[in-house]
Amino acid sequence: MKKNLGLILIVMIVSGMLSGAVTIKSYAAETKEVKKETIVGKTYDLGEKDAYDISKAQEVKDSAKRLYVEGDISEVSTQNGFLCYAVKSDNLKIFVDDKFGKDLFEQKDSKKWHVITDKSKTVDSAKLSENIGSGAIIVQTSKDGKTWVNMDSEVDIYNKADSINKRVVAGEEIEAFYKATNVQLTNGCYYRFIVAYKLEREVEPSKVLFVDVKKTEEKERIEVYQFYAYDPSVDKKEQLNKKDAYEFSDVKRVESKDGFKNAEDISSDDPHNDWIMGRFYVSGYTSVKKDDKDIPVFLKVPGDRAALWFDLEQQIDKCNGQSDIKVDVISDGSDIHFGTPTIKNVGRGMLIIRKINKNNKKERQIYTNYLEASATSGANTRVDLFEEGDYEVALDYQLHYDKPFVFKTTTTKTLAYRVYFEFKIRNGNIDKFIRRVDDNSFVSNSGIAENGFYIDVANSQYLDIHIKREILTDSMDGIVEDNKFSGMGKEGRNYTDEGIYTVTISNSATGDSESQRVYVGKKDIMRVHMKTGMPINEINELLKEEGAYIENDQIIIPEPEPEPEPEPEPEIEIQNDSESVGEENTDGNGNGAEEKKNKTENVDEAKANAAEAKETTDSKKDIATQNKTKEKKSDKSDDKTNSKVTQTSNEQKNLDEENQTKKSPSGVVFFAIIIVVGVALVVAYKNKERINSMIKKGGDDK
Structure with missing residues (x-):
């Protein structure tokens, strides 16, 4: 047990060390925390011919956990009674649990409820292009949670279990059943998924002419999943200030919905003449300039949030105030400029945004049924937030026009139009950081x-x-x-x-x-x-x-050390009693004057020798001081000054030998003089005592 605990501790420590090493530069790689949340829905049963009309549905106790969401979800709450997800834009996907309800589809006992093929094409108010088959899923969105717009659909879901989460939506592979768009999450969006399928079971057979006749009963079943999702980083209170925004609104006539190509100016007799569907605006920048191709370049600095807005100016069922002009529903279409495939369920207007980065990598976002599902008449709708890059934007739509004809009759025309523009986003400042590789x-x-x-x-x-x-x-x-x-x-x-x-x-x-x-x-x-x-x-x-x-x-650079104060000169005290001694030493023999002369000569010679000794001592002190200073400097200089120090040492040695030579005879003479003077003083002192003694004796005799 102890060995196991030790092993666990070692693994934990090593893991911590490795994780620490890995996270040294983790700031440079943006990480997304993907969370999975199961959506709990409600199950309803209807009669076999109710066309899946939700208003006629009766709730049952059977569970509804077929769908789940994944994304960078930061919070789960409620919004107006709806389950609410706070999630980063372009990071919410909806998946189908292909194991849920599988027992209904694979049921072998005919006397139990099981899924059967439904050949109808209607689910609630949605009209499908194909039969429901083994089941259908309808995707709806709403701006208020009350009015729902059909966005997408899939049929025969049980037979497509292997590919149900690998769908192509709006011409793009999304690796999910459905993916929330930036426009939806930027503005906040309500979602509703309706799963519809038909069930059947055998009941007691009836007898006709004593023959058992197989008898079954059927019912329609729907599962409803609802939630609200939004991007919490977007300030919902922010409003478009058109005075500080850049406008794009030029509209062109194109050949058809198949490619939206060959754009040309709108003629005077065109039903779209002299009015526009809406205006796009770019806001949240500091300044704008034009490049060499006359494309606007928006410069932003820290704190700016460049955004694209759309202001829908028309009622899409009554354009330009005329009931005979409305936005048509496009079943399928494409845009040749963006290289899109044929897109099903284009709906009422298709918005395409393509970003091109500095490496010429192209990413596009396609928003189908844009004018109906996302835009709001008379309101400024935020389309997306933009970082640095080159952008192309196109709004493709088709008008249904009832043209007056003879005898008060009309002819119906469908005419295609396109709004297209380009712009660039650049940082207007220089944000650079130099970081150390070892600790960032x-x-x-x-x-x-x-x-x-x-x-x-x-x-x-x-x-x-x-x-x-x-x-x-x-x-x-x-x-x-x-x-x-x-x-x-x-x-x-x-x-x-x-x-x-x-x-x-x-x-x-x-x-x-x-x-x-x-x-x-x-x-x-x-x-x-x-x-x-x-x-x-x-x-x-x-x-x-x-x-x-x-x-x-x-x-x-060290400061030079102060020179030491000179040592005090040696003082030589010479007691000059020669005069008094001479005067006193005047015996009859006449030796006093000669002795005085000898003493004077000895004193003068002693002074001369003392002066010479002092001069030699001072010279030696000066040389020693100079050498001491040079030695201190030499200790803190580099190897190149060693030769100078060696030279100085040799010079000092020669001077010491020379001074030693001078010092030897002078010193002997000096000490000899000292001895002579001392002896002379002793003799003088003895003579003085002897003379005093003789004087005293003579007085006594007298």
């Missing part, structure tokens, strides 16, 4: 990243990155810069080779550029250069001539 920390300008760095441009797609790398090389003048690389850089790439990098980010949309220098490596001279901005040659000169050294990325 930011590097400031002229900063140091010892182990390397990478460039983060905060998802700006249209910034140009230029890299220049310089290194240090040895030369006759010391360490100098050498340009090793200059060219285009790439976001996210690691730059780890030693050198000074100059990173220049330029914005072609505005013409602005910014540069930043980064040092990769550990050389002290380069670190000083980056921190102080001092040129390399000046750093070399300081280190060579000034005896400086580097500490904490700074050049330290």
Whole structure:
């Protein structure tokens, strides 16, 4: 048991370490947390000929858990009595559980309820193009949860269990049964899924002429699933300010719904002359300019949210106020410019938006039945939020026109039209971040990243990155810069080779550029250069001539130490009692004057020798002081100054030998004089006592 616990702990620790290592750069990859939520619906039974009319349905206790949703769902709540999902735009898919209800479809006991084939084509108010078969699913949406619009459908669902979640919707493979659109989630949308199928079972047979006749009963069953979904990042209170928005509204006549091609101006006799279906607006930008093809380029800065809006100006059943002109329902159609296949159930208007990124990758969104399901007459409907990219937008629709004819008769015409425009979204600023590869920390300008760095441009797609790398090389003048690389850089790439990098980010949309220098490596001279901005040659000169050294990325120049105070001169006290002694030593022999002369000569010679000794001592102190200062400087200089220190030491040695030579005879003479003077003082003192004794004795005799 203990071994198992130890193994578990080791696995947990290693997993934590690995997860930590993996998440070092996890900020750069946008992760989506996909959640799965089962939608709980309601089951209703109807009579066998009720055409699945919901108003006639009777709720039963059978469960309804056929559908589930997946997406980046941040919250589940309720909205006006509907189950509500807060989910990021373009990230909500609806799936069918192909195992649910399978027992009804595969039931072998004819006396129990089982699914049978239904050849009708009507479910509630929806008219299908094919028979219901083994079952049908109708997709409806609503802007208020009351008025429902048919958006999509699928028939014979039990026989399509293997492909039911791999459908093609609006010409696009969605890998699900249905996918919520950006327009729906941006504005908030109510959804209703109606599952319809017919059940049958055998009952007691009846007898006709004593013959048992098989008898069955049938009923219609529907399952209803409803919910509301929205993008919580969109401010629902935000309103379009048309004064600060850019308008697109030009409409052209095209050949037909099959391709919506060969656009031409609308003639004066066209029923669409002199009025428009609606206007598109782009808002949420800071400024706009035109490129060389006269395409608007919208520049946004942090805080801007570029959005596309549509203002429907007509009643789609009474365009331009005329009841004989209305938006027609297109059963199937295509758009040749966008390369769409033939799309079923185009409905009343098809909106296509295509984004082209910097790598020319194209992504399109197709919104069928747009004018009926998404747009609202007299209201500004937000279509989508936009990031950087090149965009193309087209609204394809068809008018049903009852043209007056002779004798008050009319002829019906269907005419196709198209609104098409292009625009670009660009970041108007330069967001760049230089990050260290080891811990993702930011590097400031002229900063140091010892182990390397990478460039983060905060998802700006249209910034140009230029890299220049310089290194240090040895030369006759010391360490100098050498340009090793200059060219285009790439976001996210690691730059780890030693050198000074100059990173220049330029914005072609505005013409602005910014540069930043980064040092990769550990050389002290380069670190000083980056921190102080001092040129390399000046750093070399300081280190060579000034005896400086580097500490904490700074050049330290030590202050010279103050010279020591000179030692006090030796004082030689000579007691000059020769006069008094001479005067007192005047015996009859006449020896006093000669003794005084000898003493005076000895004193003068002693003074001269003392002065010479002082001069020698001072000279030695000066040399020692100079050597001491040079030795301290030499300790903090580089190896190149060692020869100078050696030379100075040899000179000092020669001076010491010379001074020693001078010192030896002078010292002997000096000490000899001291001895002579001392003896003279002793003799004088003895004579003085003797004379005093004789004087005293003579007085006594007298």
